[in-house]
Amino acid sequence: MKKIVYIVIALVLMGFVINYFLYQENHSEIVQNNEPIQLQKTEQKLGDKEHAVLQEKDEQASAEEDLANLLPPLEDVYVPPTPISAEEKAEQEKFEKLGHFIPVEYYNYGLDVLKSLANNGDAYAAFHLGERYYYDLLNDPNHPDYNEKIDYKAEARKSFSNALYHGNRHAAAVISELNMIEEKPEEAFKWHLIAEDLGDTPATEWFKKQEFYQSITEEQKEKARLEYQKLKQELKDKWVNDGQVSLL
Numbered sequence: 001m002k003k004i005v006y007i008v009i010a011l012v013l014m015g016f017v018i019n020y021f022l023y024q025e026n027h028s029e030i031v032q033n034n035e036p037i038q039l040q041k042t043e044q045k046l047g048d049k050e051h052a053v054l055q056e057k058d059e060q061a062s063a064e065e066d067l068a069n070l071l072p073p074l075e076d077v078y079v080p081p082t083p084i085s086a087e088e089k090a091e092q093e094k095f096e097k098l099g100h101f102i103p104v105e106y107y108n109y110g111l112d113v114l115k116s117l118a119n120n121g122d123a124y125a126a127f128h129l130g131e132r133y134y135y136d137l138l139n140d141p142n143h144p145d146y147n148e149k150i151d152y153k154a155e156a157r158k159s160f161s162n163a164l165y166h167g168n169r170h171a172a173a174v175i176s177e178l179n180m181i182e183e184k185p186e187e188a189f190k191w192h193l194i195a196e197d198l199g200d201t202p203a204t205e206w207f208k209k210q211e212f213y214q215s216i217t218e219e220q221k222e223k224a225r226l227e228y229q230k231l232k233q234e235l236k237d238k239w240v241n242d243g244q245v246s247l248l
């Protein structure tokens with residue numbers, strides 16, 4: 001009788017063990033089978049958010065494009081000039097009268113055009129031609145307009161002298177500056193005095209502040225003053241003999 005009881009108990013325990021292992025196996029399969037579903041749901045949620053963000057950006061870009069189409073092109077928008085004071089206006093007019101400012105279109109002209117205009121009495125063209133010769137071509141043999149047969153220093157001086165003759169007062173100060181660059185104190189001071197007579201105060205005051213000016217000796221200045229008197233008379237005579245109004 002005891003043996004039968006033991007056998008029954010063993011069978012019951014064995015049944016519990018078998019059911020436990022079957023439960024663990026089924027539970028593992030369910031978890032594994034659900035993981036892709038949950039991952040898909042998570043990916044779907046992320047995808048929906050990205051899609052919403054992209055859609056919002058597209059709508060914003062479309063709205064900006066519609067607004068841009070309603071606005072006129074920038075070049076058609078009138079921008080009022082910045083108001084300037086009476087003093088600033090007077091200063092600007094002074095610089096223009098002296099010939100400090102060259103109209104912007106002259107910077108687009110080729111050398112042949114500038115030469116033609118300068119030969120016909122255009123002071124702006126003569127002045128800018130001098131700038132091209134001295135500051136662009138003089139030390140740039142790789143420039144497309146460079147010609148090794150041309151003495152650009154001499155041509156620049158001729159052009160600035162021509163500009164002065166045709167009414168550009170600032171040209172005298174530029175000639176003075178060229179002589180300063182070339183370290184010719186007497187020539188620089190001589191043309192500086194001419195610039196003072198022509199009323200080019202901005203340029204002459206700038207020149208006085210330069211170290212080069214401070215290095216000019218009194219002896220050099222005295223020689224320059226004698227030459228200045230001769231130069232001044234030559235300029236006057238040329239204007240008068242050609243029937244032009246003397247600037248001096």
